Amino acid sequence: MTRAYVSCDMASVALGADDIADALAAAGCEVIRTGARGLFAIEPLVEIETTDGARIAFGPVEPEDVPAILDGTHPNRIGDLATMPFFAKQQRFTFARCGITDPLSMADYTAHDGWKGLAAARALAPQAVVDAVKASGLRGRGGAGFPTGIKWQTVLDATAPEKFIVCNADEGDSGTFADRMLMEGDPYCLLEGMAIAGHAVGASHGYIYVRSEYPFAIRALNAAIERAAPILAPLTVEVRVGAGAYVCGEETALLESIEGKRGQVRAKPPLPAIQGLFGQPTVINNVLSLAAVPFILAEGPERYAEVGFGRSRGTMPVQLAGNVKNGGLFEIGFGITLGELVNAIGGGTESGRPVRAVQVGGPLGAYFPPSMFDTPFDYEAFAAAGGLIGHAGITVFDDSVDMAAMARFAMEFCAIESCGKCTPCRIGSTRGVETIDRIKGAAKREQALEAMPQMRNAKVKHRSVDEEIGVLRDLCETMKFGSLCALGGFTPYPVLSALDHFPEDFGGAPALPQAAE
Amino acid sequence: MIPDDLDTIVGTLADRFAGERGALLPLLHAIQAEVGWVPDAAIPLVARALNLSRAEVHGVVTFYHDFRREPAGRHIVKLCLAEACKARGVGAIETALSDRLGLPIDETSEDGRVSFEAVYCLGLCATGPNALVNDKPVSRLDAHKIDRIVAQVSA
Ligand SMILES: Cc1cc2nc3c(=O)[nH]c(=O)nc-3n(C[C@H](O)[C@H](O)[C@H](O)COP(=O)(O)O)c2cc1C
Ligand code: SF4
Ligand code: FES
Numbered sequence: 001m002t003r004a005y006v007s008c009d010m011a012s013v014a015l016g017a018d019d020i021a022d023a024l025a026a027a028g029c030e031v032i033r034t035g036a037r038g039l040f041a042i043e044p045l046v047e048i049e050t051t052d053g054a055r056i057a058f059g060p061v062e063p064e065d066v067p068a069i070l071d072g073t074h075p076n077r078i079g080d081l082a083t084m085p086f087f088a089k090q091q092r093f094t095f096a097r098c099g100i101t102d103p104l105s106m107a108d109y110t111a112h113d114g115w116k117g118l119a120a121a122r123a124l125a126p127q128a129v130v131d132a133v134k135a136s137g138l139r140g141r142g143g144a145g146f147p148t149g150i151k152w153q154t155v156l157d158a159t160a161p162e163k164f165i166v167c168n169a170d171e172g173d174s175g176t177f178a179d180r181m182l183m184e185g186d187p188y189c190l191l192e193g194m195a196i197a198g199h200a201v202g203a204s205h206g207y208i209y210v211r212s213e214y215p216f217a218i219r220a221l222n223a224a225i226e227r228a229a230p231i232l233a234p235l236t237v238e239v240r241v242g243a244g245a246y247v248c249g250e251e252t253a254l255l256e257s258i259e260g261k262r263g264q265v266r267a268k269p270p271l272p273a274i275q276g277l278f279g280q281p282t283v284i285n286n287v288l289s290l291a292a293v294p295f296i297l298a299e300g301p302e303r304y305a306e307v308g309f310g311r312s313r314g315t316m317p318v319q320l321a322g323n324v325k326n327g328g329l330f331e332i333g334f335g336i337t338l339g340e341l342v343n344a345i346g347g348g349t350e351s352g353r354p355v356r357a358v359q360v361g362g363p364l365g366a367y368f369p370p371s372m373f374d375t376p377f378d379y380e381a382f383a384a385a386g387g388l389i390g391h392a393g394i395t396v397f398d399d400s401v402d403m404a405a406m407a408r409f410a411m412e413f414c415a416i417e418s419c420g421k422c423t424p425c426r427i428g429s430t431r432g433v434e435t436i437d438r439i440k441g442a443a444k445r446e447q448a449l450e451a452m453p454q455m456r457n458a459k460v461k462h463r464s465v466d467e468e469i470g471v472l473r474d475l476c477e478t479m480k481f482g483s484l485c486a487l488g489g490f491t492p493y494p495v496l497s498a499l500d501h502f503p504e505d506f507g508g509a510p511a512l513p514q515a516a517e
Numbered sequence: 518m519i520p521d522d523l524d525t526i527v528g529t530l531a532d533r534f535a536g537e538r539g540a541l542l543p544l545l546h547a548i549q550a551e552v553g554w555v556p557d558a559a560i561p562l563v564a565r566a567l568n569l570s571r572a573e574v575h576g577v578v579t580f581y582h583d584f585r586r587e588p589a590g591r592h593i594v595k596l597c598l599a600e601a602c603k604a605r606g607v608g609a610i611e612t613a614l615s616d617r618l619g620l621p622i623d624e625t626s627e628d629g630r631v632s633f634e635a636v637y638c639l640g641l642c643a644t645g646p647n648a649l650v651n652d653k654p655v656s657r658l659d660a661h662k663i664d665r666i667v668a669q670v671s672a
Contacts, residue, residue: 011641014654040643174599177640212546212583213639215652243542243581246637260541261573262580278538320643322604327643350605359600395601395642406600413599413637 002070003049004029007099009036009184010216011177016062017044023063027070035185037099038329039086042078057081086345091307092331093295093315094288095178098185104223109188115231117294121196129200130156133293136301137313142168142249142286143361143390143486145312145379148293151283154273155201158281165197165206165235166258166277166284170242170249172211173362175321175393178329179287182317183210183217186291187224191232193290196297197283198235206237207277209254212244246363246417250485251284253419264419265485286391288317309335312378320346322359322395332377339373342396353398357502359406361390363413364490366497367403386497388490403502408436410494414487424479425488432475432495439468439506469499469506518588519556526551527559531566540567541577545584554585590625590632592670594618595649598635601642610646610658617667631670 006012006021021031024046037045045059046069057078058069068074081087092098101108109115121129134149155163167190171179183190194206210218221239229236245263247253252266255277276282292314296304305313312334318341320327325347342348342358349355357367366387368375375385382389397406411432418426463471476492483489499506520526530547534540544563549555555578564571578584596611615621618633625632641647644656650666 010639010654011644011656014641014647014656015644043644171640172638174638175601175642176638177642180640213636240539240542241546242583243546244583244636245581257542258539260539260567260577262576264580321601322642322645324643363600393601393642395604397604401604406603409600409603416637 002029003032005032005034005047005049005055007036007043007045007185008033008103008216009181010214011040011181012036012043012045013216015040015043015060019063020044020046020061020066023066024069027066029070032102034101035098035103036181036329037081037087038095038181039084039326040328041326042076047081054080086326086328086330089345090331091315091333093304093307094189094291095182095186095317095329095331096295097189098181101186103185103187103220104227106188106227109186113298114188114294115192117297118192118195118199118231120297121199126156126200126202129196129297132297132301133200134301136292136296136304137308137311138289138292138296138304139312139379140286141288141292141316141391142251143173143388145389148285148289151273151285152197152200154271155203155281155283158274160281162205162278162280163201163203164277164280164282165194165201165203166255166272166282167194167206167208167290168249168251168254168284168286169208169210169214169217170246170254171214171287171391172246172249173364173391173393175359175362175395176319176391177321178317178319178392180214180217181329182287182291183214184220187217187220188228189291189294190221190287191224191228191237193293194237195232195235196293197285197290198232201281201283203283204234204236206235207240207258208237209240209242209248209258211242211248245419246413247419247485247487250419250487253485254284255282262419264421265487267484288391307333309333309376309378310380312380316377316389316392318377319391319393320396321393323349323351323398324394324396325350334378335376337373338368338375338377338394339370341377341394342373346394346396349396349398351398351400353400355396356399356401357397357403357406357498359395359397359494360393361388362393363410364388364486364493365390365393366493367406367501368497369501372501386500387493403498403505404436404440407495407498407506408433408440410491410498411436414491418487419485422482422484422488424482425484425491428475428479428488429491432472432479432491435468435472435475438463439465439472465507472499519558520552523552523556523558524562527562527566531563541569541574542581545578545581549584554588557586587625588629590630592631592651593634593649594631594666594670595634595636596622597637597639597641597645597647598622599638599642601638602645602647605645607646607658610663613660613663614666617663618670 004024042059047055138148139145248257248263253263257263317331414429480492564574620633646658
């Protein structure tokens with residue numbers, strides 16, 4: 001019987017993979033569902049196994065293409081994916097199995113080096129495991145880039161009746177989907193990382209907090225936990241489902257949410273590592289941070305650390321999103337430039353128009369113009385360039401984008417998602433939307449409220465566009481320095497970078513006549 | 518629209534989470550899965566079952582975007598309006614869907630047939646514009662797929 005591989009990843013299914021799988025099964029194939037390979041331009045994708053075990057890829061395909069696929073004549077024949085530049089250039093440490101194995105097959109996972117890291121960890125004392133993670137140089141992949149080993153050390157050193165491992169799988173950033181792909185395509189890898197963390201710090205229970213927008217991941221994780229429970233023991237793991245609040249990706253809001261409360265950010269200190277979930281010491285790490293750990297323990301921290309750039313060690317699963325030809329997941333060592341990612345790997349825009357801007361790091365990340373494409377992908381280099389790597393999502397826009405509209409959206413999103421704890425974020429975001437509307441001439445500048453003396457430091461005339469831009473910059477400063485967490489604190493990044501790099505998009509409205517009152 | 522046996526439904530579901538720490542969100546999800554929304558009348562029942570104050574339960578129900586305080590339409594179309602889908606032209610798709618459904622975003626049709634709602638990222642950002650149609654993901658939305666969606670939610 002011919003064996004065919006088709007992805008069951010949510011993105012593949014959204015492109016019609018289920019129909020292809022059904023058509024292959026109807027044609028008498030044995031269909032194995034895998035995770036996604038990571039290049040969505042060639043999805044829906046089918047791989048046919050040859051008699052010597054190699055896989056021949058075809059994509060994109062439609063259900064009616066099945067006969068031509070099976071007799072090998074289909075024009076979208078790609079052949080061996082590993083030789084395709086998009087795949088050949090990657091360094092897949094974390095995503096080695098994703099797209100190759102059946103995500104829920106324990107036999108597949110074990111045969112592809114699964115559980116080796118956990119076995120290696122269990123042969124070591126907890127301190128030695130923490131030392132290995134420190135030596136790997138792994139930094140948190142959730143956004144802040146905090147050294148994972150140091151976080152674990154704090155939890156290991158804490159004495160408490162109970163400790164927790166919490167996996168942050170809230171992945172709310174637009175332009176990111178690596179957590180989702182890993183949870184759907186290789187869930188045991190995440191569970192193995194959590195079991196290693198549990199052994200390292202002495203935790204007995206783990207939670208995976210997954211956003212509700214990820215039903216496929218929730219199903220895969222629940223099934224994987226059930227099957228792997230005997231191996232994970234003494235650690236028990238449970239999935240908690242979010243409820244559509246972006247701010248619950250912030251670690252302390254996430255803990256509140258697991259506790260059954262409103263997802264409001266907690267002031268730090270106390271650090272979650274000392275007083276986290278239910279007041280107990282808690283490791284809270286992103287999916288990708290935890291999923292990097294099995295490789296580090298199995299292959300040795302040096303193997304991980306030898307790849308990278310400056311203080312950013314190891315690999316980053318970069319996500320190419322938006323208007324980009326080769327959209328998908330590209331895992332590579334730090335140090336590759338932004339331009340290589342967007343143009344050489346991503347292939348430029350899908351629309352074929354020039355790239356005008358890319359947003360790196362989700363809704364709180366800065367917009368970069370092509371003139372900054374020589375910036376190397378590295379935490380420090382991005383910070384120096386006025387941006388952040390965040391969760392490594394890169395969203396590409398062509399020249400039809402209106403950057404003032406994107407800046408407005410950043411403020412609007414902050415207003416929708418603010419947890420409400422601090423004023424600069426809760427109120428400032430709404431004022432930001434209004435200010436941008438006035439700059440763009442979408443709202444009348446001569447509103448009575450805006451003309452009141454206390455709104456304008458006793459000036460009597462309406463503000464000019466330049467003055468409104470000054471107000472917007474002031475507001476951004478206040479949000480940046482007056483907010484408790486990065487939602488309010490980093491929303492200024494997209495806004496200010498749009499203003500700095502694309503000022504022409506903010507000058508559209510004609511100056512108001514002086515006599516508006 | 519509020520089930521007569523709301524009391525029993527909440528009670529049975531609450532038993533399922535008895536003794537679990539932080540049971541409120543799982544319980545509210547379960548109620549919404551069963552009833553379709555979280556009626557105000559459920560709030561005191563949940564509060565009693567979990568030994569919380571009504572204010573705490575009300576605070577949680579209103580904080581999270583997922584919990585519906587009114588019944589949804591029989592069909593639910595959720596369209597992603599976040600950045601990566603904007604970069605792939607969701608603006609025009611929103612206008613077209615809104616026209617065809619006869620509904621602005623974030624509203625339910627008067628006959629209770631369909632709700633049209635915004636979401637912010639479905640994690641399908643390389644293949645947008647994206648929607649969830651009755652929980653099924655659809656990528657690369659175009660005129661043809663809009664036709665299919667409209668037909669699907671017409672019944
Ligand atoms: C508004 C906001 C949203 C966040 N969303 C996420 C998220 O979805 N996933 C994530 O891993 N970290 C998110 N973070 C970062 C977390 O607070 C925290 O730094 C991370 O979970 C730590 O794990 P790591 O060290 O493994 O990165 C967010 C932070 C903020 C301020
Ligand atoms: S910055 Fe915004 S989201 Fe963060 S704590 Fe303050 S109000 Fe809440
Ligand atoms: S931005 Fe629409 S799916 Fe991510």
